[in-house]
Amino acid sequence: MGEVESAVEQEPYVITIDYTRCSGCRVCELACSLSHYQECSSNLSRIRLVEVTVAGVVAAAPTLCQNCCDPPCEKICPTGATRRDPESNLMTVAEELCIGCKGCVHGCPFGATAINPYRDAAFRCDQCGGFPVCVEVCPENVLSYWPLSVVSNRLRRKRKKMSANFSLPAPTVL
Missing domain, CATH: 3.30.70.20 (Alpha-Beta Plaits)
Incomplete structure (x- = not known):
């Protein structure tokens, strides 16, 4: 196996979260606890659903390591x-x-x-050994599992686009 193939196989993966899609169903929590402890319990889940309030609106936000x-x-x-x-x-x-x-x-x-x-x-979260069950069962596709390089490249492009659209006002002389 060549160096490039070996590096690709070892690339870390990350779970990404699209908070705008979460309905708060808690299926991810239950599936996690079931897969690790054969019990459906939020207390045994390695992914947590927390409630956040933004501009007076309560929303669910999955969180993990x-x-x-x-x-x-x-x-x-x-x-x-x-x-x-x-x-x-x-x-x-x-x-x-x-x-x-x-x-x-x-x-x-x-x-x-x-x-x-x-x-x-x-x-x-231990990412279920490379096959995160929370990602598989999420009915709203809130969770995704991507190579770190893909996520990093997307974030870099997004920041670049945001900075291109942002300009500081001209300084004023007092």
């Missing part, structure tokens, strides 16, 4: 249980090291880490 470049959850973990997996590049929790202190829960700016009520250990 963003696998931050400089993750606060990793810095705050006293045992080293929260760490980046070198193979998948995802943030993971080594349950055997987790003491359930909730530091990572409080440190996550996205609210994506939770404590498993049965194991008293932190847990977060």
Whole structure:
């Protein structure tokens, strides 16, 4: 296998969220808990649906681990249980090291880490080993699973287009 083929196979994937499409049905939460724990429970889901209010309108917003470049959850973990997996590049929790202190829960700016009520250990999205069930079952196609390079290129193009349409007013002399 050539270098290029190997690099393509190892490219990380990310779950993207189109918040404008979410109806708040919670199918993603139930499917996640069912696939990981054979139980339908929002408390066991690795994807969370939170309600946000924007301009007086309440909307549902799915949230999951963003696998931050400089993750606060990793810095705050006293045992080293929260760490980046070198193979998948995802943030993971080594349950055997987790003491359930909730530091990572409080440190996550996205609210994506939770404590498993049965194991008293932190847990977060693991992308279902490369086949995220939440993406598969979402009836509104809110969630998508893309290679990171595709998402990065789309964001770069969007920023470039936005900056081309934005101009600062001429400075005024006082």
